[in-house]
Amino acid sequence: MNSRTTTEQQTLSEYNRARTLQYLHHHGIASRAQIAKALHLTPAALSKISNHLLASGAIVETGALEGKGNRRSIGLAVNARAFQVLGVKFARSLIEIGLFDLAGKPSFIRELPTVENTTIPQAIESLHAEIRRLLAEHPHILAIGMAVPGPYLRDRGHTAVVSSMGQWRQVNFRAEFEHAFDVPVIIEQDARAGALAQYLFDPNPANENLAYYLLGEGIGLGVIDHGTVINGSLGAATEIGHVSIDVNGKACDCGNVGCLERYCSAVAIHEAMLGNGMLATDSRLTHREACAELFARAQSGDGQARELVERIGTFVGYGCVTICNAFNPSRIVIGDIVAQAGEPLLQRVREVVGERVIPEITQSTQIELSALPTDAAVTGAAAVAITYILDHPSQFFASGT
Amino acid sequence: MNSRTTTEQQTLSEYNRARTLQYLHHHGIASRAQIAKALHLTPAALSKISNHLLASGAIVETGALEGKGNRRSIGLAVNARAFQVLGVKFARSLIEIGLFDLAGKPSFIRELPTVENTTIPQAIESLHAEIRRLLAEHPHILAIGMAVPGPYLRDRGHTAVVSSMGQWRQVNFRAEFEHAFDVPVIIEQDARAGALAQYLFDPNPANENLAYYLLGEGIGLGVIDHGTVINGSLGAATEIGHVSIDVNGKACDCGNVGCLERYCSAVAIHEAMLGNGMLATDSRLTHREACAELFARAQSGDGQARELVERIGTFVGYGCVTICNAFNPSRIVIGDIVAQAGEPLLQRVREVVGERVIPEITQSTQIELSALPTDAAVTGAAAVAITYILDHPSQFFASGT
Incomplete structure (x- = not known):
């Protein structure tokens, strides 16, 4: 040569x-x-x-x-089973960690103790210790992927808005984790991580134009357009949770007014249940538990619960209408906490899209609930790591030749 | 070999x-x-x-x-001056055609006679004749680019909604033009064409993450994310004109409610002027002329005109807030008819963005009026053709070797 x-x-x-x-x-x-x-x-x-x-x-x-x-x-x-990655998902009050092989198959996924606004530094410290322990125990871990709530400013390493738990904004994820271990750590906005998981682990050909619509404590979106992830200049694109659906609506911590997140996130649902008397004001449920309670009541036929689920479905549907007009994916996958409302929610979402989106686009857009066996965002964190490994093989696989 | x-x-x-x-x-x-x-x-x-x-x-x-x-x-x-392209812009009542060299320099741009909803077939016919004439006259034309109002369904060849001039939906642009001449015809949504023009003809490095925000008779958007155009599965992505800013707002021909286009397009401005008595109801101005009239009055100090320009700027600003949260470009270029309102409009847009977008994102987003010497969308139509030529050199440049 x-x-x-x-x-x-x-x-x-x-x-x-x-x-x-x-x-x-x-x-x-x-x-x-x-x-x-x-x-x-x-x-x-x-x-x-x-x-x-x-x-x-x-x-x-x-x-x-x-x-x-x-x-x-x-x-x-x-050689997917010979190597592993760790996936870590940060979601306000919840940190999950999982060990996955390169095919995305989990050995385990577990939750760390619930985080409160004041206990974030301790939670970060325990996570460090937990990761070190797992790396020592599993020598074939090649990389760590982390999924954090958006808007995540990639170059700066921190999230720009975390409604209701502002202390997360003080955490610089890059400074905290990027060089903390002997393996690379790759950090991505949570819904984009979820989209990567769908793309990597689900062979559906419509995934070339995929939107993963994350309805958790916050609302996020990850979009793959013709096989390429949409990032934005700072990594803060596709923040559907902060796109306004009503410029005269509810104020949001981000500065905007009428943000979608204020109407149908798990936090907003929990607030609505406390507001309309479905939960006692001294209830100590987490946001996830409050949503689970609502969906169980709706399932068992409670009229008030069914009505609220329908109202939430309407707002989730408005978000889908915006997703269609802004990103025109061929497939929208709805995931995370609020997706647990199941078919009644999905049906209402489809109705709203049918009413408000151009027929040609409605007809060519699949809308469905996430079918990934485990929660897509922690699997997504693993997908972020695996995507990086597949993109940089020489960094991980040294040949004797 | x-x-x-x-x-x-x-x-x-x-x-x-x-x-x-x-x-x-x-x-x-x-x-x-x-x-x-x-x-x-x-x-x-x-x-x-x-x-x-x-x-x-x-x-x-x-x-x-x-x-x-x-x-x-x-x-x-x-060898930019040795070869030429034709650019054709369709904008409801207006068809413009221009001859450009490969550097985007126009030899001429001219308007065809104003089109009405009932005269579209005749307008298409005259355009065919005009193009044939120009091809015969200029033997170094390599390709023709066309810019059409979105949502343009690329595979099907027609636009899906054209508010106020529904007959355009009957036109299949691909069937009509794609094989009509001896040179290739490439058709693109108008604002995406405008974004390509900025990208090709303006060396600003922020163009790698560019949004071209077209405020004409309709409202469109073209987005380049890390050098790649966002298309969507049918080519119908980035349709900001049909993203709702108020889910309880004004109904739109597309089926959606509260579409941005209903508040600050040239058509909406013309309606507002007829509604508030600024124009006589029997006025025969075109939408473009009505807007020019408004901006001239505002410039000369007319209070009612200034107020309306400010209100339009507020809505254009709401659109920019959505663009920031959905696409996070580093540069937003505002072009076409409504951009002629100039500095007062731009200033109001920046105020709204300052109030409603996360500070880190506001600080890293340039917002400006289009500085292209001629209207960006007809130049954009040329850019569509030139982009195609640069991507497929062997189709146009045969070597003797």
Whole structure:
């Protein structure tokens, strides 16, 4: 190799290794011939790439595949079970941590003790200790992904608004975690992490144009447009929770008026239940528990609860109308706490979209509840780490060659 | 060359020629060494690419450049003046057509006779004739770009809503124009075309994260996020004109309620002037003329006119607040008819953004009036054609080699 071409060649090799890994991650098992064809690579080039990835342990051979015309070939697959990532989800009063393999399969997901506005520093400290313990226990953890509430200003490392728990704004996630461990830590806005999880772990082809609509203590959105995540210049795009649905409406901590989040987040639902007497004012339920209580009552036929669920569905639907007009995804996946309201909510959302969105767009937009086995945002935190690993194979898989 | 690598090699060559042309288009004049460095290509590879582009006439040598340490090298540039494109802008009652060189410099821009809802078929017919005439007269026209009001459903070829001139919905732009001439016709939503014009013809580095906010007879938006245009699955994303700012507000032809377009488009401004007595109800002004009249009166100190401009600025500002929260661009360029209100409008928009957007985001978002010499959307139509040419050089520039 001419020495002047080394840099170009290295970049190109890394690029093609990443594409090969990404292809295998999306397609499961494939033969060398299938990969080469899909990625427009020559058999010789693909052979070199796959030898490198096999030698480094990033991929494995899976045995003979039946090919066209009875030709047999060897299957390749990402060595997903040999490596792990940690996913950490921050959600105001809740921190969850999970251990996942590279296919997104969790070994466990657990909650840390409930956080209050005044106990955030202690919670951060315990999380450090917990991560150190897990890294020591599981030597094949390659990276850590973290999902934080938006608007998350990526370059600065902090979230810009956290309604009802302002102390989170004092936490600089990058300074706190980025160089704290021996493995890389990648931090992303929570709904964008959820969108990445759908994209990585669900083979639905509509995911190329996907919106993941996170209805939790806050409301977030992650959008993939033609396979590319929409970020915005500071990483603060797709903040649907702070898009106004009524410029004369309720004031929000972010400075805006009529933010969607003020009408149908878990916090807003909890407030509504305290306000209309569905919960005693001295109730000590968390926001998540209050929502679960509402949805259980609605399920059992309570009229007041059903009415509130319908009203929430109307507002969630207004959010979907905005998502259609602003992002025109082919699939909107509704996830997190409020999605637990289930079919009655979904039905109301679809009605509102049917009434307010252009028919051609309504017809070409699937709206559904998240079907990921576990909560998408903590799985999303894992997806953030896995996406990074697949994009930077040489940083994680060193070949002997 | 091994025959098995032909396809890969051709794709790669086309890719690198396109990148070279795009680089030169953005940077004006550059030496082979500068291009090779910027694109991570070897001098040998770049030399092959530039020889091909020179032989085909796509680029020219511009003479000696002063290099580092007094080394001299030859400058290369896109042969922008040797080739032309036509840009056509459709805007409800207005069709404009312009002839541009590849640098976006217009030879002329002219309006076709005003269109009414009932005269659309005749207007389309005259446009066909006009384009045929211009193609015969100017043999170096390579392609035609067209900018149409959104939501434009790209695959289907028609716009989905055109408030106040519904007959436009009957026009299938693709069927009508795509194969009508000997040169390719590329059709794009008007505000996205405007964003492409800013990106192609203005070297501002903030254009990597740009929103072009088109305030005309309708209201549109084109967004470039980290250098990539946001499209949506049907091409109907970034339709800010139909994002609701008040879910209990004015009904819109699109089915939604409280669409931004109902409050501050040229059509809405014209309605407001007829409603408050600023114009006689039998006035025969076009929407554009009515707006010009308002802005002239405000400029001359008329209190009622100033108040209306301020109110419009408030609504335009609400739109900017949504743009910040939904797309987080680093630059918002306000263009078209309503932008003619000038500084008083811009000042009010900035005030509203200052009040309602998170401070970190306000501080990192430039908001300004379009500075393109001519109306950005017809220039945008040209930009759509030029973008296509730079992306597909072999389709337009055949080398003798």
